[in-house]
Amino acid sequence: MDNLYTVNSAVVIFCILVSVIILFYVMINETKKEEQSKVFISIILVNILMLVSYQIRTFYDGHPNPSYNSLLMWKATVYQVCTQVLLLLHIRITLLFIKRRTTVSKLTRLAGSIAAAAVGINLLLSAVTPFTNVYFYFDENNPLLNFVHAF
Numbered sequence: 001m002d003n004l005y006t007v008n009s010a011v012v013i014f015c016i017l018v019s020v021i022i023l024f025y026v027m028i029n030e031t032k033k034e035e036q037s038k039v040f041i042s043i044i045l046v047n048i049l050m051l052v053s054y055q056i057r058t059f060y061d062g063h064p065n066p067s068y069n070s071l072l073m074w075k076a077t078v079y080q081v082c083t084q085v086l087l088l089l090h091i092r093i094t095l096l097f098i099k100r101r102t103t104v105s106k107l108t109r110l111a112g113s114i115a116a117a118a119v120g121i122n123l124l125l126s127a128v129t130p131f132t133n134v135y136f137y138f139d140e141n142n143p144l145l146n147f148v149h150a151f
Helices: 002-028 035-060 066-101 106-127
Strands: none
Touching: 002 035, 035 066, 066 106
8 A cells, every 4th residue: 555655645645846937938928918818827836726725634543643634624625625726727727629610600608607616516515514414524543535626
């Protein structure tokens, strides 16, 4: 299990570094003022936050220390909320690309709104998980239990 954890950590750290490099490049580029670039920058920042919270959560996961439970719960919640925010940002950037090529039809806007509403509900449920244990919880040994996705 230690080798698997080491490989997993190395890959996560590599992804964080690549994301920072991409973020740096986009930030120095002249197109950073365009709406698509702003959404892309947001995607990169949320992705970095998600990767960092994942790395912290996996570092402490399985340690039999009850004092870690609240830390683990909040890190798992940040990770879960970030996944939903990423979905919303991807919906937004997809609609921006469609709009750039052609006029966005009412049906496409409706589909985007329905998708955003579904993700928004999931985002809300993810945010209240520390208080309700909707998606996950931790037992006395700190393993992440009952981790599910609604959508």
